[in-house]
Amino acid sequence: MRVEIWSDIACPWCYIGKARFEAGLAAFAQRESVEVVHRSFELDPAAPAATDVPVLDMLAAKYGVSRAQAEAMEARVAEAAAGEGLDYRSDRIHGNTFDLHRLLHLAHAHGVQDALLDALYRANFAEARPLADPAVLTEIAVAAGVPAEEAARVLADPEAYAQDVRADEREAAELGATGVPFFVIDRRYGISGGQPAEVFRQALERAHADGAVQVLAAEEAGVCGDDGCAVPGS
């Protein structure tokens, strides 16, 4: 089985939802047969690349509320994060995540995508680190297992993995995702939002119970197996 998770590093419910999904996966008996792939989604693709806008200011401006009201909204999200054992700081920076997604595609090629996503979430939400700084990003990527020279090369070339990020985003739209996190099991079932762990476990059970793919009846065709290669019509 294969679970694809569309998310953004700037998305609090993606951070929390990842922990809840992993709890649901841990409770799923066939967890060893599940492959997880992270897909790119930008909540604010128009955000400037380098920024020092505090998230609380961005929220107050976006919703037209006071700074105190923005803090109250963040406090409710922080409470949900604490429920999953996750640190959550509201003094973090709001910025563009395109480069972070390009790095996650590089990390995928090295088999360390999940580790890098965890590290980016932690750097953003638990440590409020400035992710617009290429030196900070490179340090995080290397600690997650990405070769240093490749991380630097990808960060220096704005087109590296850019098509992969955009392809993920197109695919999210085609699948009907309007927000994140968005979880897709075997391209069959979709789950929107940071649901409780039990919802994920049940969805995995359901997809597993559906069994193998439906083999379309078609013409007798050439196929090779244990017994050799069958030639149709002979």
Added chain:
Amino acid sequence: MRVEIWSDIACPWCYIGKARFEAGLAAFAQRESVEVVHRSFELDPAAPAATDVPVLDMLAAKYGVSRAQAEAMEARVAEAAAGEGLDYRSDRIHGNTFDLHRLLHLAHAHGVQDALLDALYRANFAEARPLADPAVLTEIAVAAGVPAEEAARVLADPEAYAQDVRADEREAAELGATGVPFFVIDRRYGISGGQPAEVFRQALERAHADGAVQVLAAEEAGVCGDDGCAVPGS
């Protein structure tokens, strides 16, 4: 949409079926939205790594037939290959394909998997090249776009990408594939064998008509979208 194709470089119907699938894909209106991933399958995992056994001798021994009968079987496959414009030689060598599959996983990480698979099929079926020779393999991989030093490193380390090959093979069994080529569309539909192009086109149409994934109704959950992040129960 995503099509996964399980195949083996030693499998004539995989060689022919790839061309037929590509003809069906070319006739599918939404072909731009289709991602193709090649998966590993070994028809003869017990074959010795280095071998100079001619395929015709292997076939005669496997089926307990005369060399002339083996040639007649091969002639029917060659005819099917010619129907797709593919060269096909029966004087090729039978050997182990595990290293070839490991290389295809490396090529996937570089975005040139399809080019390498085409090159390996051509080298085996059209040119009868000795694929057990690491120098030959490296040359083919490099021509397909794999960095030379990485190809050499992977070929020198028998564990490099070995788990990925085995994972593909486990997954084929889980999906119910007993032979190759085996095509899986969006983990929903399976197609066995080198079917005519029209069968592939129709299967792609059917999967496309099914539309987006089924979103499972679940609890109201935290989700972030264009309008910001919704906090459940607030």
